[in-house]
Every structure is written in structure tokens, then in C-alpha cells.
Amino acid sequence: MTVLMLLISTYLWLDARKEQFESLSYTASVLDNYNTLTFYHRELSLASVGSRLLDIQGSSQDSLRLVYARKSLKNYNEFLAFGLADTLGQLTTFTGEQEGVPNPSLIASEASKRSFVKAKKAKGIVIGEVYFFEAIKSWILPIRVPLRNEDGELLGLNTSAIDYQSLNDNLSGFEFDSNITIHFINNVFNTTQLYYPMEKERYGVLLGKSAGIYKDTSYVAPIGRYTGFIATNTYSNQKVLAVATNAGSLEHYFVITAETNVLWAGFFDKARWVLVVYLVLMGLTIIGFRYLQKKEQKYTEDIFIEKEFSDQILKGSPAVIVGIDLEGICKYVNPTAIQTIGYKKEEIVGQNWWTMLYPKDYYEQVERLFAELENGQVEEYEMTLVEKNGHEKIISWNSFNLYDKKGEFVEVIGFGRDVTDLKKAQKELHDYTVNLEKLIKERTKELGGANKALQQSNEQLKDTLANLEKTQNKLFQSDKMASLGVLVAGVGHEINNPLNYIKGGVQAIETLMEDGDPDRDELKALIGIIEDGIKRASNIVKSLSHFSRKSGTMEEVCDVHDIIDNCLVILYNKFKHKVTVHKNYELSERKVIGNTGKLHQVFLNILSNAEQAIEGDGMISITTKIVFNDIIINIKDSGKGIPEKYINQISVPFFTTKNVGEGTGLGLSIAYSIVEDHEGVIEVDSEVGKGSEFIVKLPVK
Amino acid sequence: MSNNVTILYVDDEFNNLFIFQKMFEKKYNVLTAQSGSEGLEKLSSYADDIIVVISDMRMPLMNGVEFVKKAKEKYLNIAYFILTGFDFNEEIDSALKEDVIQQFFTKPLDMQEIDGAIQKILHKLS
Numbered sequence: 159m160t161v162l163m164l165l166i167s168t169y170l171w172l173d174a175r176k177e178q179f180e181s182l183s184y185t186a187s188v189l190d191n192y193n194t195l196t197f198y199h200r201e202l203s204l205a206s207v208g209s210r211l212l213d214i215q216g217s218s219q220d221s222l223r224l225v226y227a228r229k230s231l232k233n234y235n236e237f238l239a240f241g242l243a244d245t246l247g248q249l250t251t252f253t254g255e256q257e258g259v260p261n262p263s264l265i266a267s268e269a270s271k272r273s274f275v276k277a278k279k280a281k282g283i284v285i286g287e288v289y290f291f292e293a294i295k296s297w298i299l300p301i302r303v304p305l306r307n308e309d310g311e312l313l314g315l316n317t318s319a320i321d322y323q324s325l326n327d328n329l330s331g332f333e334f335d336s337n338i339t340i341h342f343i344n345n346v347f348n349t350t351q352l353y354y355p356m357e358k359e360r361y362g363v364l365l366g367k368s369a370g371i372y373k374d375t376s377y378v379a380p381i382g383r384y385t386g387f388i389a390t391n392t393y394s395n396q397k398v399l400a401v402a403t404n405a406g407s408l409e410h411y412f413v414i415t416a417e418t419n420v421l422w423a424g425f426f427d428k429a430r431w432v433l434v435v436y437l438v439l440m441g442l443t444i445i446g447f448r449y450l451q452k453k454e455q456k457y458t459e460d461i462f463i464e465k466e467f468s469d470q471i472l473k474g475s476p477a478v479i480v481g482i483d484l485e486g487i488c489k490y491v492n493p494t495a496i497q498t499i500g501y502k503k504e505e506i507v508g509q510n511w512w513t514m515l516y517p518k519d520y521y522e523q524v525e526r527l528f529a530e531l532e533n534g535q536v537e538e539y540e541m542t543l544v545e546k547n548g549h550e551k552i553i554s555w556n557s558f559n560l561y562d563k564k565g566e567f568v569e570v571i572g573f574g575r576d577v578t579d580l581k582k583a584q585k586e587l588h589d590y591t592v593n594l595e596k597l598i599k600e601r602t603k604e605l606g607g608a609n610k611a612l613q614q615s616n617e618q619l620k621d622t623l624a625n626l627e628k629t630q631n632k633l634f635q636s637d638k639m640a641s642l643g644v645l646v647a648g649v650g651h652e653i654n655n656p657l658n659y660i661k662g663g664v665q666a667i668e669t670l671m672e673d674g675d676p677d678r679d680e681l682k683a684l685i686g687i688i689e690d691g692i693k694r695a696s697n698i699v700k701s702l703s704h705f706s707r708k709s710g711t712m713e714e715v716c717d718v719h720d721i722i723d724n725c726l727v728i729l730y731n732k733f734k735h736k737v738t739v740h741k742n743y744e745l746s747e748r749k750v751i752g753n754t755g756k757l758h759q760v761f762l763n764i765l766s767n768a769e770q771a772i773e774g775d776g777m778i779s780i781t782t783k784i785v786f787n788d789i790i791i792n793i794k795d796s797g798k799g800i801p802e803k804y805i806n807q808i809s810v811p812f813f814t815t816k817n818v819g820e821g822t823g824l825g826l827s828i829a830y831s832i833v834e835d836h837e838g839v840i841e842v843d844s845e846v847g848k849g850s851e852f853i854v855k856l857p858v859k
Numbered sequence: 860m861s862n863n864v865t866i867l868y869v870d871d872e873f874n875n876l877f878i879f880q881k882m883f884e885k886k887y888n889v890l891t892a893q894s895g896s897e898g899l900e901k902l903s904s905y906a907d908d909i910i911v912v913i914s915d916m917r918m919p920l921m922n923g924v925e926f927v928k929k930a931k932e933k934y935l936n937i938a939y940f941i942l943t944g945f946d947f948n949e950e951i952d953s954a955l956k957e958d959v960i961q962q963f964f965t966k967p968l969d970m971q972e973i974d975g976a977i978q979k980i981l982h983k984l985s
Binding site: 652654655657658659660661662663665666667669670672673680683684687690691731734735736 | 871872874875877878879881882885917918919920944945965966967968969970
């Protein structure tokens, strides 16, 4: 594309150049039709171009001398051009001493002088005043340009003149007007130029639209009798195309420019859009190229990462990965594969995979696999290979077909999983399962029997439990009976004593009566004793009646003090001479709701135990009080105490430390359960050698 | 008259001592003691006179058998009896077997029974 663009550009440039030349040629032809004069004061050379003047008359190099030139003109016989200047730009008077030279005063009019002075001081071009030049019978417009070097130093003045007469002839109807003329010169033509060689460069002045001092930069082409140059404005660096004519024997080009800045104009006009498009396209191309470059770079990076990724996967994969071509040659093995088959990479890669790992007896699998592969790829396809050291390895394979760019099947990629251990474990598991099932069957059978036995014994247990409940009830009763045994023993003696009073008293009275005169006081005493006996006996019977109650109700009003007292009555004989009882009855409210008979049993048990715990003499203190809503009955003895190891057992049924036959072991357990039935508790505190303390708490109702 | 026959009755209850005295005072010379130790005191004073000793079983400090055993250590010739409100028990049983006591009576006492036993002793002695 770039080449195309260059071609287009070149073509357009050449085309533009062609136009320049055409333009210059046109200019040259225009110039031929107008006369202009120019002279250069320094070398006092004078030249004119245009239709009238084709030759230059030189003069001396001396300054301050009138120079003139004479030339035969096409339309005039003679033409004299003249100029005057000194190196310093001082106006020197024209002289007319020379033959044929008109009086300079004609020329050097006052106006001319004025413009000269003006021009010397001016930086730019000074347009003089139009005047009639008698010598050529023409109206002349002098144009003066100070020539300065780059440092601004004045080099000289260039004066040009335009033949106004011919101008007017050509532009018929054009009335002379200096302002219009100036305008015309400035805007339409770049007119007469003096081209000045200075050192190795040539300088020139340009008037008109592109007025300024120029130096030439390059030769362009000969155009007819003119020479085309490209000149550069020494200030603005603007380039113009200049047309100059060689001033005869003098090696000076008198530059007559026509169109300024035409060098590139055509080209730019034509090439502008092409250039824009070209630049845009170039830009796009560059951007596109950069984009592609980046993409390429990224693609390369991506490929690298992708490859690295694949490599790492292949290397790190726990799977056996192999590549095998259609000939069976192993192309690739990953580390897991190497580890699994036992061969080194160099031992297997390049070798025939199938014959290497599937010896004769195993090769049949390979043939089967090939048959499978004809139908496509395989999944979880198990094969047994023989590794290097001769061990079998069971591998479960998944295969993938690898195709080349043309879509031709070239390689099989195999992903394998070593399932040797798994298979072994599966087999073991299977064996275990079979064994287990067998065992379970056997055990189930056994269990069935055992279950039956269990059910039987369960039923037996139920029966036993029912029996136990019955027995327990009986035992409750039996303790009552046992307690009654205690009672009866005690009560027997207790009742015998008052009976002794009665019987003895009666017999004593009878004895006294035998004499017929018994002592009245003695009789009275004996009767008193008898009454005492009766009273005591009846009390005992009354106490006993509490125990014999069969009432099962829990609604009776029970007087705690009465109950304890009744027990003490019954136990009187046991306590007598042995136990001192201290009673601290502090209860204000001593009624509880419950079963009187059963509560008697409780206290009889506790008091009787207390008595039994006392060896020799002892003391039992009974304290009653109310704490919050509980009636507290504290029975403390000075007995031997309960060893700590037994404390927790005393409420256990059948627990006893007494000899066989002396106690049932039920007394306290029954007492506990009775108190529980009354929503109370029994607490025990005991210390061996000091005694025990039974605290019965019963709720007040 | 058997009034010169002296018997000792030991019982911790005064009422019983009173009744016993009134029963037999016309027949015998009755000495009473309210405890074992008092009984022993009486024995030491009247040992020569006392022929029969009857003791209650349950008494404080020293029960009937214990008292009798102590008494018998010194006074072998006296006949000893126990009068108890309890049933027969092991202590009394062994006392009987060891001939510590002649016999035992139960309360309520029977005057004839006791008198018979005393007479029997007297008969033996005479």
C-alpha cells in the first residue's frame, strides 16, 4: 500500500510540477508582453525584460556614475535604461553628459528623490511615483527595494520600473491611477526582480504578493529563455518559484517571478486529499500493525502460558498420560506413566507401546482394544499391562484421538488410572462382603435363637417382677409383722407389769382379808396399785390399737407428738433402765395429714433402731419444730453410730447388719417409703462412736 | 410358824415390792431391795437368815441374773429365783442350766406358785 501511495504521490507531484512549468511558461509569456526595467546599481548593470528589452547594457563598476543602456527595441528604436546609486545608497545625480543620454534631471525628479530617500530608510519596498519617462516615451513606475543582508545591513537599493504605458496599452481602458497600479502590482504580479549573487548564494527581491528578499535554493528547469528557480524567503522561509532571465554577458539573473508559491500549490491541491487519506490510512495501518503486533505478542504469551499450563498438567497429573501414534510407537509419556510402567522415558518413547507392555499372553487385550477404537474412543477401559519388573498393573483408560491440521487421525492420547490397588481392595472388599454376609447369616440364625431365649427370659422377668411386687407387698406387711414382733415382746412385758400390779394387788388384798381386819391404809394402797396397773395396761392396749389399724387412707389427721408418745409407750420396757429420753417438743402445729398407722411404724422403727444402737446406757433426744412449712422431727441417739460405708445403704431393702432372724432389713426402707408417701424426707447424720441423728421432715397440711 | 423363814425380794419398782410384801409378810419374814446392789447389801447383813432370794429380771445397772450370779459367789446355800415380765430368754435359760437359779416365774406373779416353790425349798432343808 505504501508503495501505491508513493506512486500516487510521485505521480501527483510530477503532475503538480508539470503544472508549475505550465504556469511558469504562462508567466514567461505574460512577461514577454510587458516591459519591465530593472537595474542593479552596484555593478551598474541594467537589464530589462519584457517585450521591449532583451539586452542589457553594462557599465563601469565605479559608483556614483550614471549608467545607461541602449538597446534596440522591438517597437522603439532605442531604449535607454539608466539607474544611479552608490554603495551607500546615496543618491547620486544622474548625469546626461554621455551621448544620447537624456538629461538626468528628467528622471531624477523631486519625487524620485523622495522615494529614493524613503527607500533607503525603509525596510520594505518603496513604490515610487509614476512619472513620464521621456526617453522611452513611457510612463514609469519606479519601485525601490533596499537590499540588506541577514544582519540587516544595507547592501544597496534596487530600483525597478514598470512601463506603465505598455501596461495601459494592454489593459485597454485602464486609467492611470497610481493607487490602483500599486494595488495591481502588489496583488496581481510579482514583478521585476533583481537577482543578486552574493558570495555563493544568490539573493533576490520579490515584489507583489510575495514581496520579500529571497535567496535561491535550487535550480528547477529552463523555461524558454527564462530559468526557473525555487527561491526561499530569507525571513519567512516561504518558498516560491521564481523565473529569471540571464542578463546576457553579465552573470546575473534578473529574476522575474510570476506566480508565487506555486511550487507545491498544485501538488497540495491535488494531493491534499490523497495525502489525508494516505496519512489516515498510514495511521490506521500503523495502529492496525501495532494492534496486530500487540495481539501477536499477547497471543505468543498466551500460547506460552497455555503450553506451560498443559506441561504442568501433564507433569503433575496423577493420571498416566501417553501418546501413541498409529504405528503403536510411543510419542509421549508423562512422569506418572513412567512411574507406573517402570520404564525410563528413553526406554519407552520411540518404542512400540503395545508390544513393550503387553507381552504375548496379554496381547489379546490390545487386539480387543483396537477393535474398540475402530468404533471411536474408549472410556474407563481396563487393561492389564506388565511393567518393567514383571508386575501386572491394571490401568483404566480413557482415550482421545489427536488429529493434525489436515484433520487426519495421527495419534491416540491415553489417560490412564492405575486401579491395581483399587481392584485388589475391591476384591478383598468383595471377599469380606461375602464372608460378612455369611457371618451375618450365621449370626442372625444364632441371634434368632438368642432372641427367642431373650423373649422367654423377658417374660420370665415380667413374671418375676410381678412376683416381686407381690413379695414386696408381703414384705411390707412382714415388716409390720416383724415390728409387731418387737411390739409383742415389749408389750408382753409391759403389759405383764401392770397385770402384775393387778394380780399381785388382788392376791395381797385377799391375804390381808384373811385376817378379817385388814389395815385400811394398806388396802387403799393396794387398790391404788391395782388401779395404776389397770390404767397402764389400758394405755398400752390403746397405743397398740394405732398399730393394728388397717386403714389405707392418707387423709387422716395425725398428731406427731401423740404418735411419738405412743411409740415410747410401747418401747417403754425396752428403754427402761437403758435409755433416757429427752423430749423437746416445740411444735405449735403438730398435725400432718396422712396415715397414722404407717407413721407409727416409721417412728417405732427409728426409735427402736436408736435403742438397739445403744449399748449399755444411753440417751435419745427427740426434738420437734417447724421450719417454714415442714415439721421437723429430730431423733438423736447416743448409740454406736452407722459406719459411713453403710449410710447410703440403710434405706435399701433387706440391708441389715443384724444377725439373721434379728431383723428383716426392711424397717428403714419401709420407713423411707412411707415418709415419701407423705411427701416428706428422712435425712440421716451419723458418726461412729457418737451416735446417729434421724431427721424426719413432713409437710404441714 | 414359818415366820422365822427369811426371803429377799429384789425389784426396781416399789409397787411390786409393796405387793410382794403384803402377800407374804404374814407367812415369811420378807426383806426387799430396789436394786441388785441393794440386794447384795441386804444379803451381807442377813445372809444367815435368808433362805430364798427372788429377783426381778430387768433392772437398771444390774439385771436379775447378774445379781444372782454375784450373790451366789458368796452365798451358795440360798435358793435363787427369777421373776420376769419377759418370756423365757437365753440368759435365764443358761442360768437355769448352770444351776444358778432354781426356777423362774413370770409376771403377773402367782402367789401359790411362788409359795409352793418356797415351801419346796423349806421341805428340802428340813
